[in-house]
Amino acid sequence: xxxxxxxxxxxxxLVQNVPGVxxxxxxxxxxxxxxxxxxxxxxxxxxxxxxxTLVTTGDERVLSQIIKQLNKLINIIKVYDFAETEFVDRxxxxxxxxxxxxxxxxxxxxxxIFRAKVVDVSAHFYTLEVTGNxxxxxxxxxxxxxxxxxxxxxxxxxxxxxxxxH
Amino acid sequence: MKMKGSQIFxxxxxxxxxxxxxxxxxxAVLDIYHxxxxxxxxxxxVRHEQGAAHMADGYARxxxxxxxxxxxxxxxxxxxxxxxxxxxxxxxxxxVFTGQVPTPLIGDDAFQEVDIIGITRPCTKHSYxxxxxxxxxxxxxxxFYLARTGRPGPVxxxxxxxxxxAQTEFKYPKKVDLPGYHPTIEAHSGQVKRAQDIxxxxxxxxxxxxxxxxISDSTSELMQIAKLxxxxxxxxxxxxxxxxxxxxDAGGLRRPNPLxxxxxGMHGTYQANMAISHADVIFAAGVRFDxxxxxxxxxFAPSARIIHIDVDPSSISKNVDVDVPIVGDCKNAxxxxxxxxxxxxVENQAxxxxxxxxxxxxxxxDHPLTYSKDCxxxxxxxxxxxxxxxxxxxxIITTEVGQHQMWTAQFYExxxxxxLLTSGGLGTMGYGFPAAIGAQMAFPDxxxxxIAGDGSIxxxxxxxxxxxxxxxxxxxxxxxxxxxxxxxxxxxxxxxKNYTGSCLEGSPDFVxxxxxxxxxxxxxxxxxxxxxxxxxxxxxxxxxxxxxxVSREEGVYPIVPPGKSITEMLLx
Ligand SMILES: Cc1ncc(C[n+]2csc(CCOP(=O)(O)OP(=O)(O)O)c2C)c(N)n1
Ligand SMILES: [Mg+2]
Numbered sequence: 001x002x003x004x005x006x007x008x009x010x011x012x013x014l015v016q017n018v019p020g021v022x023x024x025x026x027x028x029x030x031x032x033x034x035x036x037x038x039x040x041x042x043x044x045x046x047x048x049x050x051x052x053t054l055v056t057t058g059d060e061r062v063l064s065q066i067i068k069q070l071n072k073l074i075n076i077i078k079v080y081d082f083a084e085t086e087f088v089d090r091x092x093x094x095x096x097x098x099x100x101x102x103x104x105x106x107x108x109x110x111x112x113i114f115r116a117k118v119v120d121v122s123a124h125f126y127t128l129e130v131t132g133n134x135x136x137x138x139x140x141x142x143x144x145x146x147x148x149x150x151x152x153x154x155x156x157x158x159x160x161x162x163x164x165x166h
Numbered sequence: 167m168k169m170k171g172s173q174i175f176x177x178x179x180x181x182x183x184x185x186x187x188x189x190x191x192x193x194a195v196l197d198i199y200h201x202x203x204x205x206x207x208x209x210x211x212v213r214h215e216q217g218a219a220h221m222a223d224g225y226a227r228x229x230x231x232x233x234x235x236x237x238x239x240x241x242x243x244x245x246x247x248x249x250x251x252x253x254x255x256x257x258x259x260x261x262v263f264t265g266q267v268p269t270p271l272i273g274d275d276a277f278q279e280v281d282i283i284g285i286t287r288p289c290t291k292h293s294y295x296x297x298x299x300x301x302x303x304x305x306x307x308x309x310f311y312l313a314r315t316g317r318p319g320p321v322x323x324x325x326x327x328x329x330x331x332a333q334t335e336f337k338y339p340k341k342v343d344l345p346g347y348h349p350t351i352e353a354h355s356g357q358v359k360r361a362q363d364i365x366x367x368x369x370x371x372x373x374x375x376x377x378x379x380x381i382s383d384s385t386s387e388l389m390q391i392a393k394l395x396x397x398x399x400x401x402x403x404x405x406x407x408x409x410x411x412x413x414x415d416a417g418g419l420r421r422p423n424p425l426x427x428x429x430x431g432m433h434g435t436y437q438a439n440m441a442i443s444h445a446d447v448i449f450a451a452g453v454r455f456d457x458x459x460x461x462x463x464x465x466f467a468p469s470a471r472i473i474h475i476d477v478d479p480s481s482i483s484k485n486v487d488v489d490v491p492i493v494g495d496c497k498n499a500x501x502x503x504x505x506x507x508x509x510x511x512v513e514n515q516a517x518x519x520x521x522x523x524x525x526x527x528x529x530x531x532d533h534p535l536t537y538s539k540d541c542x543x544x545x546x547x548x549x550x551x552x553x554x555x556x557x558x559x560x561x562i563i564t565t566e567v568g569q570h571q572m573w574t575a576q577f578y579e580x581x582x583x584x585x586l587l588t589s590g591g592l593g594t595m596g597y598g599f600p601a602a603i604g605a606q607m608a609f610p611d612x613x614x615x616x617i618a619g620d621g622s623i624x625x626x627x628x629x630x631x632x633x634x635x636x637x638x639x640x641x642x643x644x645x646x647x648x649x650x651x652x653x654x655x656x657x658x659x660x661x662x663k664n665y666t667g668s669c670l671e672g673s674p675d676f677v678x679x680x681x682x683x684x685x686x687x688x689x690x691x692x693x694x695x696x697x698x699x700x701x702x703x704x705x706x707x708x709x710x711x712x713x714x715x716v717s718r719e720e721g722v723y724p725i726v727p728p729g730k731s732i733t734e735m736l737l738x
Contacts, residue, residue, distance in 0.1 A: 016346065019295070024287060031288045061483070068480035074292045074312065077346045 004060040008037065010089060010159050012080030013052040013070060017043065021075045025052065028073065034058060034066055038091075038156030049077065053089070053159045080161055089159035092131045094119070095141065098148035099126040106147060114140045125150060171299050171330035172201040175263075178306040179207060181338045184234050186210060186225065186607050188218040192238020194265025194278065197330045210607065210636055213628035215242050217600040219249020220626070222260040224604025227587045228562055230383070232259045232313050233604060239265040240278030243324075244285065248594060250320045251289040255591025256404060257381060259318035261309045268328035269297055283324055291319030299332035304339050311342045316349025317478040318381060349477060353494030358502045360490050361449070361473045366507075366515070368447040370522040371397040374430065377404030377590070378452015378476060378496045380583045385409065387500035388451065392425050394507045396519040397449065398526055400427040400438040402459050404590040405452070407580035414559070414581070427526065428535065431459040432726045433572045436533035437526055439724070439732040442467050444525075450474045452496045455485040456591070465731035475499045533737055535576050537720070544693050546570060546645040546716040549700075550577040553615060553643060556700050561613040562605045564588065564598040566622030569651035571598075572722040574617045596625025602640040603633055613641070613704060620646040620673050630683040633709040641703050642711045644676055647718045655721050659736070660728070680711035689713040 015021045022041060029036050037055040044051050056066060063083065070079045080087075099107050099121075107126055111118060114136065120127035130140050134157060141152065169177070175198055179187070186208040191199045202209060212218040215237045222233030237246055243264040253260050267276040283293045292312050294305045302325075309321040365371060379388055379401075385408055392399050392409070399409045406429060414420040428435030430442055442448065448470045453459070460466040466486060473490040474482050482491045492499050537547040550573050553563075559581035565571040565588040580586050587605060589597040602616040616623075623644055633640055654668040680687030686706055690699040696714065703710040724735035 019297075020283065020287075023284070027287050065480060065484060072478070072480060074344060074347050 006057055006059055008055060008057050009063050010082040010087065010157060011054045011056065011066065011070070012082060012087070012159055012161065013054060013076060014044070014078040014080075015050050015052060016075045016077060017048050017050040018075055021050070022052075024073050024075065025054075025070065028069055029056075032065075032069065034062060038154075040156045040158050053157050055157055082159060082161070086162040087159045088162055089133055089157045090131055091134055091137055091155055091157045092129065093137050093141070093152060093154045095128045095130065095144060095152050096125050096150040097128065097144050098124060098150060100124060103147050107144070110140065110143050116140065167335070168333040169336045170197070170201070170333050171302055171325075172197040174302050174334070174336050175306070175325075175330065176201060176205040176207065177336055178303055178338060179234065180205070182232065182306070182310045184232070187234050187236050188212055188221040188225075188604065189236035190215050190218055190238070190242060192240075192242045192265060192278070194239035194242075194267065194327050195236060195263075195325070195330075197327065198236065208607075210603070210632060212600070213631050214626065215245035216249050216596065217603075217626050217629040217632065219246040219260065219262060220252065220597050220600035221604035221607070222262070223249060223253045223258045223597075224564060224587055224601030225608045226253075226258050226260055226604075227256075227601070228584050228605035229608035230584070231608070232261055232310055234261050234263070236263045237265065238278070239267055239282075240280045243280055243282040247286060247289070248596075250286055250322065252589050252592045252594045252597055253320040254289040254291070256589065257318050257377060258320065259313035260320045261313050262320060262322045264322060264324050266295065266324045266326040269326045270328070272326065282322060286322050289320070290322050291317075293322040293324070295324040296326065296329050299329050299334045302329065302334070303336065307339045308342050308344060312344075312347070316347070350479070350493045351477070351495045351498055353475065353492050353499035353502055355502060357490060357492045358499055359506065361492060362503055362506045364447055364471055364473060364490065365395055365397075365449060366510075369518060370445050371395065371447040371449060371519075372427070372441045372445040372470075373397050373399040374401070374442065374448055374450045374453055375399060375405040375408050376402040376451070376453030377408075379405055379408035382452065382477070382496040383583070384451070384497040384500055385583045387497055387504060390504050391500055391507070394504065394515065396425070396516045396523065398425050398427050398441055398523065400430040400434070400442065402431065402453050402456065402590070403429060403575055403588060406575055407583045407586045410581040411579040412559075412581055424523075429575050431732065432461065433576065433722050433724065434726075434732065435535055435576070436724060436735060436737065437529040439726070439735060440529045441526055442470075443731070443733045445470045448472045451500065452476060454481040457485070460485060461726050461732035461734075462730055465733075533724075540717065541693055543717045544690060544696060544714055546647070546714070546720055547573050547577050548693065549643065549645060549696055549714050549716065550574055550617065552696050552700055553617070554578050556697070556704060557613050557615060559585065561585065561615055562587065562602070562609060564602040564605065564614070564616045566598040566616070566618045566625075567593045567595045567652075568619040568622055569647070569655065569720070569722050570617055570619045570645040572652075573645075576722075595622040599623060599626050599640075599642060600629050602642070603629060603638050606638045606640050615641045615643060618642055618644050619651060620644055620648060620676075621650045621670055623676075624673065627679070630680065630685055630709060630711065634684040638709065639707050640709050642709075644711065644713050645716050646673075646676070646713050647716050647720065648673070649718060651720075652722070654719075655725075658719075658721070659725070676711055676713040685709040685711055687711050687713070689715070691715045
């Protein structure tokens with residue numbers, strides 16, 4: 001068996017929105033020892049259909065098993081292997097930072113550069129909303145970290161294949 | 167006209183052609199039991215729900231039809247879990263109906279409430295909690311469809327009591343609508359062509375067949391292809407019977423099949439393990455390269471290109487890298503391949519293969535399957551040979567799990583599909599006896615024999631009552647070594663003969679036990695009694711439990727030590 005390097009993979013999953021479908025997916029991952037880094041799920045424009053975006057790590061063999069095993073679940077309509085197709089992805093993060101007199105201007109400058117938004121303000125803190133790909137979120141977190149992050153809530157990635165509808 | 171859920175339940179089963187339910191009642195399913203006498207469906211009342219699940223499984227494996235069981239909520243449901251997992255591992259189509267507390271109580275830790283859907287999620291092909299009476303018929307239709315199509319498997323249907331009591335219009339759906347379920351049956355012709363190109367040039371091919379051959383009823387296709395390309399055939403435990411070990415001519419004379427290698431793997435034959443390990447092509451059909459077959463995976467079939475047909479894409483390239491994957495039904499793929507070979511002259515095939523077949527013959531003669539004969543004590547292998555001789559190739563054999571199971575696989579010589587029912591994937595002790603009852607329900611006139619160990623038989627012995635009460639004349643052969651023999655053998659070979667926990671002295675007197683249940687009990691203690699006990703038992707039209715007192719410390723050989731390559735067999 002050829003073992004390739006471990007990598008991060010993004011997988012799109014279109015499912016019937018029936019009770020237990022998420023449990024089946026998550027159970028498959030835990031039962032077979034696959035890894036979930038992030039998972040997002042919400043309804044689509046089509047009634048009864050939910051789109052899930054999942055980020056996992058593993059080698060190519062693991063990824064291929066994950067896709068095959070997901071395809072076996074009866075309530076899954078389609079699995080998109082984004083290693084094979086071009087896709088766009090976005091993630092949103094809410095970041096609460098310390099915003100004291102001395103650092104406020106710096107925080108606002110970073111907000112500006114990253115096209116983030118200040119969504120809540122209190123005496124000592126700003127809460128920021130930032131959207132982008134994973135790299136961008138990581139970069140802003142890195143910069144704000146030097147000023148003082150209090151809490152972070154990230155949504156995890158949502159992804160769609162580019163161009164035509166699949 | 168409106169019907170109650172309980173009535174709809176039976177109407178659906180009738181539409182599915184169900185003739186027997188293996189079940190055990192309880193509060194949550196009493197509405198169904200109340201309705202039952204009005205319908206022409208046989209109910210076999212078991213003595214433990216695990217038995218019901220294995221019976222449904224034995225019924226399904228022997229007949230190819232979907233087996234059905236019905237149990238109550240809570241403990242009734244959890245008792246079926248081993249049976250469900252057993253069926254899942256071996257791809258057996260069963261539908262398990264479990265009672266559930268009324269929908270308003272779900273989630274409240276109500277009396278006998280258990281989340282059976284959650285518990286069985288990893289060991290079912292699919293499962294349903296029916297929340298609304300209007301879904302009941304659709305769910306049952308889908309459950310049977312899913313159980314038997316594609317790669318078959320168990321489906322659980324959880325039935326809350328209020329749903330079963332509610333009413334709706336009965337109209338059995340003609341079609342199923344499962345947008346996420348499209349098993350690939352038709353194999354890709356380009357891939358089949360690639361397989362043919364590789365096979366026809368191969369000097370030393372081996373066909374490796376598994377349970378998929380039996381499930382897809384492809385025995386005759388397998389025989390045809392083996393003959394066309396003159397390739398030897400080996401099987402996994404699950405494949406035994408899928409390729410005949412012997413061929414009987416018109417005059418009734420049975421000869422060994424020259425292309426048959428025997429089983430491969432941990433307890434495989436010398437020639438099968440050597441052939442796999444020296445082959446230049448492995449043509450695998452309906453197998454999943456289980457670790458009990460491959461041994462040390464990095465040394466499995468080191469010089470072979472691998473062609474692999476399976477209906478389940480996730481079985482392909484899971485454990486071994488495959489050169490030519492063919493997703494599809496074995497029958498379809500083999501038929502395509504046969505057509506390709508028939509379209510081309512293949513006379514030279516036999517000539518190409520001659521040196522290879524000669525080499526295999528040499529291996530066969532070097533280390534044949536054998537055991538040391540003894541005229542003072544009964545050898546378990548001898549009992550199996552005698553059963554084979556007397557019962558013939560038409561009898562249905564089930565096994566428990568242990569040494570007796572491996573000796574059966576090695577020495578019985580199965581000639582027909584669906585004549586060996588054994589728990590291969592999960593290795594469930596306690597499977598064989600209820601499975602035999604299930605098989606006997608499918609084939610009332612056949613001889614059905616459970617080859618058991620003294621340990622395993624005690625795991626579902628209570629079903630003797632089920633067999634007696636329902637006149638199900640199954641035969642049980644206990645190879646009584648007063649040990650959990652397989653663990654004992656491992657302890658002997660790999661754990662410094664430390665026999666902690668594997669000695670079984672103190673088991674009941676099985677003859678008296680049989681009598682207490684109202685069955686017939688027979689015993690053989692000397693080799694010369696074996697044949698007469700078997701002949702007598704096979705004549706009796708009642709359940710018979712036979713206790714064969716066998717040599718205690720017999721080993722299963724060859725054995726490949728765990729983690730070793732399959733060429734590293736201990737031969738005795
Ligand atoms: C339910 C279950 N528990 C434990 C095991 C582990 N196990 C495998 S074989 C075996 C011993 C079986 O003993 P017996 O039925 O007497 O058969 P023998 O090996 O002696 O022929 C055990 C304990 C198992 N396979 N199944
Ligand atoms: Mg024993």
